[in-house]
Amino acid sequence: MKKLIKYLAVVLTMVLLASMLYACRGEDEPSAATPEPPAQATPVPDPAPPADPEPETVYLHIFNTHGPVAGEFDQDDPIWQNNPMSQQIYEDLNIRINWEFPSGDGNERLNLLLAAGDYPEIILGPNAVTFTRIVSEGIALPLDGLIDSYGANIRAAFGDILELLRSENGNIYSLSRDFGVIPPGVDPPGMGSGLIVRNDAWEAVGAPALNSLDDVYDVLIQFAELFPYNHEGASVWPMGGFLQGWQNPFQTVLGAAGVENDIWYVTEDDEIVYWVRSPQALEIVLFFNRLYREGLLDPEAFILDRGTWTTNKVANPRTISFFGGWWMAWTIHNTYIEAGIENAENMHFVPVPFYVSPDQRHWPRLVPVGGRPGTRSVMISETAPNPEAAMRLFDYLTIPENNFAVMNGVEGIMWEFEGGIPVMRPEFQERWLAGEPDQAFSAETGLRLFHQIIGTSVGRSPWDTYWILKDDPIAMNDERGAVRDANLGPYWFDTFATGGINAGAPDNYSMIYTRMGEMFHNDLYVVIMSASEAEAITAFHGFVDGLEAIGLVEYEAFANRVRNSRLGR
């Protein structure tokens, strides 16, 4: 009897635990199959009753590896259903979107979902490794048929870029958030980067024309003479910079010199080689070495990360010029003003005209953008219940008017057409100038809530404005921005004609590529800091030998195969 009671106690405990487990079970994850009805917009009237028979609203589940816009709006925030852009999409397509924003690293979470066989309907922004996995494991739905059926606007907008998105097996598995071409007549030197100079210094040397690296050297000599110390008596570097991270000064110079994508150089035979084999490579290395040896270059320029450099060397101010993006120090002079530095108002940084092109080749003028599978990709999984609806949504967003609405909110709130041109309303212009962030406008206008799906800001809109109106110097009466654009070209977004070569690469090539990157960021500064020009030449050759030892030649062959495949050769 006593034993029976013990057994019963064990059984009862198990039942108790099981019932508690059941009681604590949570909601299922967002799913297209069982969507919650969305909250209706308060300011916007309910959509008109659809024609008979009433079409069923389609709910698309989008997993966004990047998380919400600037971390501001949670996936459950009513703004996602209530904003005017959502309402417009619903009225035009009868589609609602259920977002899923992972709590942490989206790619790690996505990989868990994939491993568990639970594929999100639409996947935004997987990294290159995850992208490769999604394609190679057959998780992604080939989009060719859907584009043929529902993607007329996609074909019109993307054009030849679609071919760049084609994988080696001939299928298209992803679209790119960005699309467009750099129009003729614009020479963007290295993705909106260039030689950025403090305005007071630039005026002091008479704003000379810079047509070669020697011209830059001469200007730096003058900077050194005119601005040896900052307001606190600390030494000032005529040229500063950083190397750890993206878009460093070295890549900027390479870009300005015509090395496509900063690291790949297209030869006369239309093959790509790593930048070290470009005709300009040694000249640029020796240029920096000369600056270093003569004390014109901050010796930490190739060691610091960008954040540290900005705070430690630019905000002080201890840097007169640098190669980099115009936006890197665009507002830094405000700190000079706050610190009460004399003439601070005139110490803002400006991009100055600078092109280096020994073989007279500038940055390619017609550069397709968005041919990069990976972080800006949008994919549909093969288990998606509504792939046609997903493609209809993508197609809808590529229509110029809709893309403009994605970037600026729906027409009639923040902007409206006047004489066929989009014009921003004065009250909104004032708010932008006052520094309000994008998120402050999203609820009332719907701007930039959907641009992570499909939404390009590359090139000019059909109305000859920026796609993002508040960034348009003309629309915003921004004189300084206009000067910047005149000097630099207004198209600062990445132009990866040969970009993403490594996306989808087999592991052995990826390892070589990773090692090449490590050498670029860790070993190149040793070459630049050589004690003499002869030593620098020797060290550079050693650097190239090191690259070859880890498989540079094999990787170049692979890169050319990928490029040729994308170009349909």
Add this chain to the structure above:
Amino acid sequence: MIIGRGEKIFLWVIYIVVTIFSLTILYPFINIIAISLNDGVDALRGGIYLWPRRFSLAAYEQVFSRRGLLNAAGMSIARTMVGTIAGLAFTAVLAYLLSKRDLVFRRGIIFLFVFTMYFSGGMIPDFILIRQLGLMNSFGVYIIPALLGVWNVMIMRQFFEELPQSLKDSARVDGANELTVLLRIVLPISKPVLATIALFIAVWQWNAWYDTFIYTSGARLSTLQNELVRILTEQQALVMAAPGGDMRDLAERAQRATPQTIQMATIVITTIPIVLIYPFLQKYFVKGIMVGAVKE
């Protein structure tokens, strides 16, 4: 008691060694606090040791200005409290059960529990299990998988086994059932081990972030630790990210605080609540941690 000269010297040496040892433990915390309270740009110059050079609360302002942080803090407190109480209750019941030598299949049951200390299914099976249990995006995912820690159960079981058997027997003679023995006799005299295990669970719950990251989406169930991890990640991303509209104010942001100062402020914010609990549990903790250390 008269202490000899040699013994005095020995004591002094002990004091000095212990003091130095304590300082080596204390110094990193003081240094972290000092950096967190320093101006971000200035901190990059280095040379901050015991107190801030340029006092600034910018790092704390940036951390606390984050939207949803209050909700996350509430979620952290809730999971710590509920998780600790529930975990303690389940651990105590199981430990008491396993401490009974006449339990049917006792050795087998203990083996099954101990086995899980050394072998687990791995992350993906865990993920599938949690999903199939319907615990995704639920508060239960913080509580149920953490109800029982085998290590904690074994510590408590050891403590219960060492309690005088006569105490339990006398209660039974007076008509007490097992529940009464546990609640009225065993638990009241087991405060040291209960406090120790409670502290273990509470610290684990407070520090946990990976389950939030893996098993939840959105901000509703986000915890303080998860938010702080995201803050750090975003700070790093600001340094490394590609250009665009969001990057233009990098310099301005960097003036107020840097990843370094934010990291230090984060450590302080997450550590202080647990540090504040220690003094209240210390007297139990020392006893509890010695459980099973001495055999008589």
